[in-house]
Amino acid sequence: MRLRDGFALTASALTSRPLRSLLTLLGVAIGIAAVALLTAIGEGLRGYVLDNFSQFGTRIIAIHPGKTQTGGLGGILSSVRPLNLGDAAALGRLAHVEAVVPIIQGSGDIQYQQRSRRSDIIGGGHQLAEAWRFELALGQFLPPARDGRSPPYAVLGYTLHRELFGAANPLGELVRIGGTRFRVIGVMAEKGQLLGFDLDDIAYIPVDWAQSLFNREGLMEIDVVFNAGTGSAPLAERIRTLLVERHGMEDFNITTQDDMLASLGRILSVLTLAVGALGGVSLLVGAVGILTIMTTTVSERTAEIGLLRAIGASPRQVLGLFLAEATLLSLAGGLLGLLLLALLLGVLHLAVPGLPLALRPAFLLLALLLAGLIGVLAGIAPARAAARLHPVEALRGE
Secondary structure (H helix, E strand, O other): OOHHHHHHHHHHHHHOOHHHHHHHHHHHHHHHHHHHHHHHHHHHHHHHHHHHHHOOOOOEEEEEEOEEEEOOOOOEEEEOOOEOHHHHHHHOOOOOEEEEEEEEEEEEEEEEOOEEEEEEEEEEOOOHHHHOOOOEEEEOOOOOOEOOEOOOEEEEOHHHHHHHHOOOOOOOOEEEEOOEEEEEEEEEOOOOEEOOEEOOOEEEEEHHHHHHHHOOOOEOEEEEEEOOOOOHHHHHHHHHHHHHHHHOOOOEEEEEHHHHHHHHHHHHHHHHHHHHHHHHHHHHHHHHHHHHHHHHHHHHOHHHHHHHHHOOOOHHHHHHHHHHHHHHHHHHHHHHHHHHHHHHHHHHHHHOOOOOOOOOHHHHHHHHHHHHHHHHHHHHHHHHHHHOOOHHHHHHHO
16 A cells, blocks of 8 residues: 555544534643643743742842751751841951841831831841842932941832832831831832732831841841852851851751752742643543544444555554554644644733743644544554454455
8 A cells, every 4th residue: 555545544534523522622732732831821820930039139048047957856946146236247348248238027017298108118228229139219229337337318119118108209107107207218129029019119228227126136048149269068167157146056048049940940840740740631522522522433334444555554553544543633733733732822912911931932843743642542552453353354344
C-alpha cells in the first residue's frame, strides 16, 4: 500500500462521519486549550510575583529578631531579644555594606485638617528609599538623624497624598500621625500593589519616632544592602558573627533575597504544575473520546479491514492505518485547541487586562506533541484489535 493511498484512506474515514469526528476533536481541543491556558496563567503569576519581589533589589539581607530552637526535653523554646538601632549602626560598618535600614511597621490614623485616613506606617532609616529602590515624586526622603534624634518629618505614599491633599502640594504641611505632628517633606512615586499590600498607602516616618509612636524598644527588621564586591552567603555569615558577639547568642533569623526568591520560585513552580495538572483532566477526557471512537470504528469497519487483508495488506499496515487515524484526529484537535486558546486569551485580555500571562512558544509546541501522543496512546488498543482480525472471519462477520 502506497503512503498516499494510506493517507487518503485515513482522511476519508475521518470525513465520512464529520459530526462524530468534530465532537472528538472538541474533546482534545478543550483539553489542550485548558492545559496551555492554565499553564500560561501559572507561569504569568510566577513571573509577576518574582518580578515584584525583585523590584526591591536582589542584594538584600533581612534580619529578624527571635530564633526558635528545639529544647533538650522535646519542647520548643523561643528566645526573643529585640534588635536595636545599635545593631543597625554596627551592621553599617561592615565591609561591602551600602545601606542599612532599621524598620518598625504599624498602622494608625493620618490626619490633615478635617480629613483622616487609616494607613500603614513604616518607621525606617534615612536610606530606606535608596535600599528599596523607591523613587520620589515630590520633595525628598527622610534625612539622617541629628544629634541622636531625627526631626519629625514624614513622607507620604502616592495614594495617601492623593486622599489627604488631592491635587494640592503637601510639602511643608503638618499632618498628625497617631496623634503626633509631622511635617511633610516628600511624596513617593506610585508603586502599585505587592500581593495585595498597597505600597502607595503608607506614611514613612523616622524609626526613632516610630519607636515612641508604637511603644516599641526593638526593631521588627533590619535590611542590609550590599554591593557587588561580595556574595550574600559570606556577608550573611559575617552578619551572624557580629550579632552573636553583640547578643551573646544567635537569637535572630537571617534571610537573604536569594533564599527568598528561590523559595518563592519553588512554591510557584509547584503551583504551576498543579494548575497544569488540573487542565490535564480535560486531556484525559479527550483521550477517552478518541479511544471510544476508534473502538467503535474498528467494529463498524470489520468488512473493510477484511477486504484490506484479503487484497494483501499486512497486519502492520492495518495497525499503521488506524494509528495514523487516531494521531491525525488528535493533532487536528490540538490545532483546534490552539485556535480556542487564542480566542480565550483575547477574551481574558479584554475582561481582565491586568491578569499576568506568560505564553511561551515551547508550550504551544509541547501542546501539539502532547496531542499527538494522546492519539497514539488512545489508538494503540483499537489499532491492534484491527490488525489481529483474520480476513476471512472479518468478511464473514459482515
